[in-house]
Amino acid sequence: MRAFADLLDRLSLTSSRNTKLVLVRDYLAATPDPDRGWALAALTGDLSFDAAKPAFIRKAVEERMDPILFRWSYDYVGDLAEAVALVWPARPGANREPELSEVVDALRGATRAEVQRLIEGWLDALEPTGRWALLKLMTGGLRIGVSARMAKQALADMGKVEVAEIEEVWHALHPPYEDLFAWLEGRSDRPSAVAPGRFRPVMLAQAIDEEVDFGKLDPADYAAEWKWDGIRVQAVCEGGVRRLYTRTGDDISQSFPDVVERLDFDGALDGELVVLRDGRIGAFSELQQRLNRKTADAKLIAAYPAGIRAYDLLSDRGEDTRTLPFNLRRKRLEAFVTPLIAYNIDLSPLAEFATWEELAALRATPPDGDAQVAEGVMLKRWDSIYEAGRPKGPWFKWKRDPFLIDAVLMYAQRGHGKRSSFYSDYTFGVWTQDELGARVLTPVGKAYFGFTDEELKGIDKYVRDNTIERFGPVRSVRAEPHHGLVFEVAFEGLQKSTRHKSGVAMRFPRISRIRWDKPPGEADELPTLQRMLD
16 A cells, blocks of 8 residues: 555656656556556546445544544645545554555445444554545545546556557456556467457547648648537447447446437447537537436436537448548448437538638638537548547647636635645636626636646735635635736637526636736626627
8 A cells, every 4th residue: 555655645746747657657567466456447547436435534533533623624735635644643553554455355345334444444554645545545536647548658658568559458358457467568468359349549639730730731631520519439339238438438328328328330439429409519518417427317318418420430330440541431431320310420511621721711610500519620631540549640620719808816716636735726707787887796717727836826825815705715805996816718618507697608718827917907898708609
């Protein structure tokens, strides 16, 4: 457990992707089975414990110390695992520190009644860093800046293979992955990727550099299709096994049973998951009602019917089509999807163009009614194979320019992990009028990135110096026409919203600039956003 705790601690303290890759690679190479397999499962999100709940952790610590003192500590630290790790009053006489595999084995077989006793014994035996790692492992809230894709890349680096080879076999494997490590260390053959309903590594696009790339590229070599505002998915139906995956290989079949039950074909499709009504795509805010839910009831499904807008064909009746050029895959995709339209699976249309200037005009004016759901265009070489990863040249994405407004900081909340001591989550608003005609701010969005660490320190100091009210971990900040902090906020789209007082919801908002120089009274007004919406 100590090695795993040290790994998590070091990962949480660095923002460098290359450093994280080296740390994970070296841990996997040096740690024996099955500990390294369970650690890999935790990093990739493939390890969870049904009986371990945060409530048990809070109950355990409140039985050891004054509950009010703990709540104050938790409120100050802002992270349950970190707060408990620091304040836990260990009792003497604890047994040796547990191994990671011992913790996993015990939790997988424990009942809820047994979990609290296990927690107390382990916390007594561990040092603060070990306690923190244990609690993060139990609750599944690692938040150390390592994605499943990054963990697989570190695994590939360890075995000196391409990450696509790892992803090709991943869904045929199970923790603690001993057969996978045996292959990467040259002790056995590569595990078989032949598994019905398996995930195929996705092909991604490079962002286009308008000033450089268009001068080198011939528009006749490329097809253009609209980039829709949903989530990229892979729909698979093979040998009676139906699966719906995100682009990172996460299985979301249970969240979209209506989509999965309509996968009445033999093959694998690459496309965009959207809310689809009579062939028209709904706003992303509608799809959000379906995301991050373990299940969906009939009422939710009826209100937000999900569908797939297909981009590509990866397998057709047992034939791997990824090695075919895009123009042939596209023709086969058209024939493949035609009988599926009645099942809310349709084809993403191509955008016809002859010059880059024509494409620029199309990009600026999406199809009628689709301005809010078309993020831009994709460029795909007609002769490109479907190649895992992000190769340079075959595919490009050309997103629409973001919208920009000036908004005023209204509320700030402490972050998590290494940001738990900083006010790093911001709610901002624009000016409107109340019932009496007075000028007031109304919230229009939240953002927690788009600024540097140094800028974060400056904003945090401003929040602390200008707090007017406290609500637990949230502070209300002074925001008046002549006193306040203005953010230039970038966002991808805007939708009507009945959940927000302002009546609008932003898509993917982030801080573009901090306008220390701008008086808050000169920030934008709500009618500006309403005109954008129109």
